[in-house]
Amino acid sequence: MAVAPAGGAHLQAARDALHTLLAAEPVGPAFAILRLPEEAAALLAAVEAALAPGPSRSPPLGEPEDPAGEAGFTAAHLAALERVLGSASLETFLRRRPVCRLRPGGAGPETEWEDWHLALPELRAVLLPMADPAAAPWLGRRLRRLLDRRLLLELARPEEARRRGPIGLCLALASLTTPGFLRFDDVLGAAGRARVVLGLLPEDMLADPEGFAFARDFCRARGYRLALEGVAAAALPLLAPDQPGLDRLGLDLLRLRWSPDLPAQGGWLRAALPAERDRVVVTGAEGAAAIGWGWEEGITLFQGSLLRPRG
Amino acid sequence: MTNEHATAARPPPTLPLLPAVRRSLAEAPGRVALRLAPAGPLTGTPHRRRVAKVLLQDAALSGGGQVFETAAGDLLLLGAARPAAARAAAALARLAGDAGPPETWHLPGDAAPLLAWAETASLPPPAPALPDPVPGLAGLDAALEALPPARVLRRRGILLHAPGRPPLLAARRLVFSRAALMAELGPPGRDPDLLRHAEDRLAARLARLLPGQAPGEELVQDPPNSPLLLPLPAGMRPGAAPRAGLIGVLPLAAAADPAALADTRRDLAAAGWGLALGGLDAAALRLLSPGALAADLLLLRWSPGLAGQAAALAGVNPVRLVLTGCDGPEALDWGRAQGLSHFAGPHVETLLAAARLRACPEAAGCSQRQCGERATATEAAGRGFCRNPRLLAALLP
Numbered sequence: 001m002a003v004a005p006a007g008g009a010h011l012q013a014a015r016d017a018l019h020t021l022l023a024a025e026p027v028g029p030a031f032a033i034l035r036l037p038e039e040a041a042a043l044l045a046a047v048e049a050a051l052a053p054g055p056s057r058s059p060p061l062g063e064p065e066d067p068a069g070e071a072g073f074t075a076a077h078l079a080a081l082e083r084v085l086g087s088a089s090l091e092t093f094l095r096r097r098p099v100c101r102l103r104p105g106g107a108g109p110e111t112e113w114e115d116w117h118l119a120l121p122e123l124r125a126v127l128l129p130m131a132d133p134a135a136a137p138w139l140g141r142r143l144r145r146l147l148d149r150r151l152l153l154e155l156a157r158p159e160e161a162r163r164r165g166p167i168g169l170c171l172a173l174a175s176l177t178t179p180g181f182l183r184f185d186d187v188l189g190a191a192g193r194a195r196v197v198l199g200l201l202p203e204d205m206l207a208d209p210e211g212f213a214f215a216r217d218f219c220r221a222r223g224y225r226l227a228l229e230g231v232a233a234a235a236l237p238l239l240a241p242d243q244p245g246l247d248r249l250g251l252d253l254l255r256l257r258w259s260p261d262l263p264a265q266g267g268w269l270r271a272a273l274p275a276e277r278d279r280v281v282v283t284g285a286e287g288a289a290a291i292g293w294g295w296e297e298g299i300t301l302f303q304g305s306l307l308r309p310r311g
Numbered sequence: 312m313t314n315e316h317a318t319a320a321r322p323p324p325t326l327p328l329l330p331a332v333r334r335s336l337a338e339a340p341g342r343v344a345l346r347l348a349p350a351g352p353l354t355g356t357p358h359r360r361r362v363a364k365v366l367l368q369d370a371a372l373s374g375g376g377q378v379f380e381t382a383a384g385d386l387l388l389l390g391a392a393r394p395a396a397a398r399a400a401a402a403l404a405r406l407a408g409d410a411g412p413p414e415t416w417h418l419p420g421d422a423a424p425l426l427a428w429a430e431t432a433s434l435p436p437p438a439p440a441l442p443d444p445v446p447g448l449a450g451l452d453a454a455l456e457a458l459p460p461a462r463v464l465r466r467r468g469i470l471l472h473a474p475g476r477p478p479l480l481a482a483r484r485l486v487f488s489r490a491a492l493m494a495e496l497g498p499p500g501r502d503p504d505l506l507r508h509a510e511d512r513l514a515a516r517l518a519r520l521l522p523g524q525a526p527g528e529e530l531v532q533d534p535p536n537s538p539l540l541l542p543l544p545a546g547m548r549p550g551a552a553p554r555a556g557l558i559g560v561l562p563l564a565a566a567a568d569p570a571a572l573a574d575t576r577r578d579l580a581a582a583g584w585g586l587a588l589g590g591l592d593a594a595a596l597r598l599l600s601p602g603a604l605a606a607d608l609l610l611l612r613w614s615p616g617l618a619g620q621a622a623a624l625a626g627v628n629p630v631r632l633v634l635t636g637c638d639g640p641e642a643l644d645w646g647r648a649q650g651l652s653h654f655a656g657p658h659v660e661t662l663l664a665a666a667r668l669r670a671c672p673e674a675a676g677c678s679q680r681q682c683g684e685r686a687t688a689t690e691a692a693g694r695g696f697c698r699n700p701r702l703l704a705a706l707l708p
Contacts, residue, residue, distance in 0.1 A: 074452045075448050075449060075450070075451035075452045075499075075505075075508070076449045076450070076452065078448060079445075079448040079449035080449070082444065082448070086444075135546075136508060136511070137511070137545050137546065138504045138505070138507040138508035138511055138545075139504070139505075139508050141504045141507075142502065142504040142505060142508075145504070157326075158326075158331070174503075174504075186368070186377075186378070189377075190372070201567070202567040203564040203567035203568075204564075205567075205598060206562075206563040206564040206566055206567050206590070206595070206599070207562060207563065207564040207590070209563075209592060209594035209595035209597070209598055210592070210594035212594075212598070213594055213597070213598075232567075232568055232569065232570065234568075234569040234570050235566075235567060235568070235569050237600065237603040238566060238569065238599050238600055238603040238604065239598070239599055248597075248598070249598055
């Protein structure tokens with residue numbers, strides 16, 4: 001990596017030299033010239049990628065990391081998990097992650113709400129290390145419904161509900177009309193519901209568009225805020241192609257999954273993001289590049305392990 | 312599954328009601344509690360119970376307070392404002408008929424009897440945490456492995472009806488019959504996710520029984536290399552297409568990860584397959600832009616609700632669309648008005664059967680319905696009574 005003033009001859013000379021050296025390489029450009037500070041986020045992303053060669057993409061909420069080896073998932077695995085999960089206490093697998101407001105030049109991250117979930121990878125490691133629900137997506141969905149029920153059960157304890165601040169939950173579409181959810185809804189009361197962000201997955205929306213519309217309208221009528229969860233940038237042209245995209249979907253928030261290649265996407269992505277940037281959360285923001293890119297795009301809500309809220 | 316931490320089961324605890332009652336007494340003087348006793352006219356059956364609970368919840372919504380169901384089966388509205396509680400009590404009394412109004416405690420005056428009752432009441436243990444246990448779940452995969460796909464597969468026609476040309480059977484489609492699959496699977500078939508899992512596993516087996524490779528040939532009986540749509544299993548790339556014209560169908564949910572879908576489509580194309588996405592319907596068109604769906608074909612499910620969604624199709628080349636589920640001439644009329652020319656569904660099967668009967672010299676004694684059923688069968692036995700199997704299998708009736 002070299003840094004030089006814009007318009008100088010050094011970079012051009014270096015680029016020519018690299019071209020000569022790499023002329024035999026059949027694949028795309030081995031280097032890029034980035035303008036600073038405009039393309040600082042792209043530079044940060046490149047540096048972070050170089051420093052941490054492992055995959056930096058975080059899995060969507062509620063889904064496991066890709067297993068290193070070949071792990072299957074059968075109906076027998078699911079039946080065994082259901083037997084255990086039906087009775088075991090899952091309190092130790094409850095996790096929360098803050099979603100923070102972080103402004104450029106601001107004082108530091110401030111928690112807007114906390115995402116609650118059951119740590120499926122850890123549960124899996126304890127219960128059934130050789131099985132991977134990702135190998136059988138529909139069995140995985142049923143497992144997700146079960147975990148949702150357990151999560152809602154934990155969160156619906158009235159004394160818990162009173163103690164908690166604003167929360168975010170990513171739930172399966174089918175979970176939103178279950179008795180467990182209605183009980184949770186009842187315990188929350190109207191004021192509590194207004195402090196809950198419900199995240200719905202795009203794959204659930206596409207798998208059952210009509211069911212999505214029904215559950216969405218019900219949840220909105222109850223006063224929840226609704227988010228589209230774990231959205232890949234590449235899915236934006238499909239889901240929110242016009243500026244009022246979120247309004248058309250009937251949702252309040254877009255939770256955009258960070259990926260190091262976002263800064264390189266340029267104008268189309270900027271145009272595809274909701275104009276009210278306050279309605280965008282960058283999730284999996286594990287590095288400075290994610291925050292830098294978010295700021296360049298006017299986004300100030302982030303979720304990621306880097307964020308340590310004040311106080 | 313022998314881990315001790317995981318199997319150390321704890322019975323779910325019941326919660327005492329008394330703390331909630333005390334809080335309510337402290338927080339809301341001048342309020343009311345209503346109680347419906349167990350096994351009464353409004354609590355005796357689950358259905359009446361739900362109705363009674365909704366009425367109490369409505370009162371809590373407008374008048375404050377909270378509704379509890381005790382372990383013994385009482386329904387309690389606690390801490391509601393008097394007017395809302397009185398309205399609920401009157402409504403419940405009307406429903407309960409002769410049994411009269413619910414027990415009413417005015418607070419704080421009636422605190423003593425309320426507290427005395429609450430001493431002994433507890434909230435039930437939380438509802439069972441499982442989706443209801445499904446008998447046969449553990450053996451589902453083995454049952455699927457033993458199930459011949461032909462028992463639950465149906466072959467359907469796709470009609471090409473372009474303006475100014477006679478209708479033509481342009482392609483075939485293999486689909487799973489949900490009804491047949493549910494009948495084969497028993498209880499697991501009643502869970503929507505398990506049903507989709509079954510389809511997925513069977514699609515994986517189908518990919519190994521492809522037409523052109525014995526013994527899959529019998530599933531289709533089409534002229535060689537005529538276009539054929541068949542379900543693809545999630546996450547599995549079929550091998551090199553054994554013949555031309557194969558198009559794999561993935562559910563719309565596959566489009567949630569466009570990068571993975573693009574990889575799949577590229578791999579399929581390299582192996583000689585086309586890609587179709589199923590599951591697009593009127594509700595989906597209200598949510599997404601079909602023009603951004605990266606697939607060779609889009610299967611659009613007909614419903615009268617599509618009529619209001621024509622504008623959403625503006626960005627899609629009609630050649631990429633197949634209107635499925637056409638149940639009458641109005642579906643075809645609507646599709647043609649949008650520039651579509653490919654149609655499938657029961658109405659198309661009826662048209663095809665009628666065309667076959669007109670063309671068939673052996674048709675004496677055959678009804679249109681029989682001809683239609685034989686044409687959709689993928690088991691040889693299902694076509695056995697046809698005396699003209701060549702015409703039954705032909706793409707040009």
